[in-house]
Amino acid sequence: MTIKNICCIGAGYVGGPTMAVIAQKCPNIKVTVVDINESRINQWNDPNVEKIPIYEPGLSDIVKEARGRNLFFSTDVDKAIDDADMIFISVNTPTKTYGIGKGMAADLKFIELCARQIARVAKDDKIVVEKSTLPVRTAEALKNILDNTGNGVNYQILSNPEFLAEGTAVDDLMNPDRVLIGGDIDSPEGKEAVEALTDVYAQWVPRERLLTTNVWSSELSKLTANAFLAQRVSSINAMSELCEKTGADVNEVAKAVGMDSRIGPKFLKASVGFGGSCFQKDILNLVYIAKSFGLNEVADYWEQVILMNDHQKKRFAANMVKAMYNTVSGKKIALLGWAFKKDTNDTRESAAIYVADYLLNEQAEIVVYDPKVTEEQIYSDLDYLGSRSGDANRQAVTVVNDPLEACDGAHAVAILTEWDEFTTLDWQKIYDQMLKPAFLFDGRRLLEPETKKKIGFEFYAIGN
Ligand code: NAD
């Protein structure tokens, strides 16, 4: 079976870039990305390709090439479902904020809505692909909904979790370590569906990197991969605190440990804490699943990764207050970086939000600069926490477009995102314009310490 027409439900950080790359690499497949969020679709269709809603290096060029040729963005979900032979579900699966599993389980209401819509609309057989990150055994629920509410057509459900990281999404999609496809490989129809999706990726991914498993292994592998990655960050962050007490340097420890080929050098960078839409949500989901099977030790083991991360964010902010003579009340503090990592405009679960909130509770005046995050987003992130009124956030927090302006007259500067441009700022000029003593807190181990100390900064870095 050859796929000719793909529909992707969800034009977000995963659906948008993934489908853009599929469209670019497979000019014979028509790819339509649909979303209920009209303004997001309008942004994807903006004639100025630099205005697409997601910032990812290299993405706008791909969209420019494929959009209008075989890549389309639309709000007409029904039509795209009807036309497609393969439907990707790439909607959000956030942590539940209500009811059973509140604060832990994944909220699957958007997934279920998609399934019901597909069942209502589809008039011929479809392959439905789980692209969203889902709890293990979600495919079973999807199949039940599709089979029991549909128009008597046949569905094959595949699990094809996405491993891209934001900021490097295009590279990750072009050259993935592996593409995981879970399907019902014991039935001829299931096998055929797996092969159809494999053939799509094989247009640009070497066959040996296309990995096939059963559906449950595929679903669980995604949660496992994120849990392992986050665990490495929490592990090195735990050591960063011990380094600060003992005179060891966490960068040196990470290098020494990472040179062991069994451990490897990646994902050992100490930081102010991991953020992003995935790590916390997926581990909480894993913890919830383990608990629901009565596996309390398994649940506790993984929950510690989150507890350590919460501790790291809080500890960083508390250290700032402590260093500044135990009070930041009325003091201007510049935060450089708001995105959860460099090269993205995504701020979901960014450590910066929590550091700012802590400092605001201590009555600091905050000025934020981030090269890609809008003022509106920064206020919305703070408002979402509900720690104080929207007016209070707007009174205590200023957002500026120039890093030097952010630091002008400040008592302290904190680096919260590792944007490359922060390394080449005129730090002498920044120092000259700050109040003295001028405090500089590096939450990313981005800056070279000796030169900053020589300028005169009171310099603090994670794990040093
Ligand atoms: P997102 O919030 O950026 O995008 C999801 C989109 O789905 C939104 O635009 C929303 O309007 C749309 N949507 C929701 N319900 C819909 C419906 N019924 N019909 C049409 N559109 C609907 O989310 P995201 O970051 O792209 O994540 C999507 C999934 O991929 C999640 O399960 C996430 O865990 C997973 N994932 C994310 C990343 C990442 O880096 N962001 C990486 C791997 C996996």
Ligand code: UDX
């Ligand atoms: C992650 C996974 O890497 C990706 O495979 C999955 O598909 C989605 O979740 P993402 O959250 O986009 O990707 O970015 P990632 O590079 O993993 O960074 C997550 C957070 O950890 C960021 O806040 C980053 O700054 C932090 N981090 C990462 C560290 O603090 N230290 C590190 O060594 C690596």
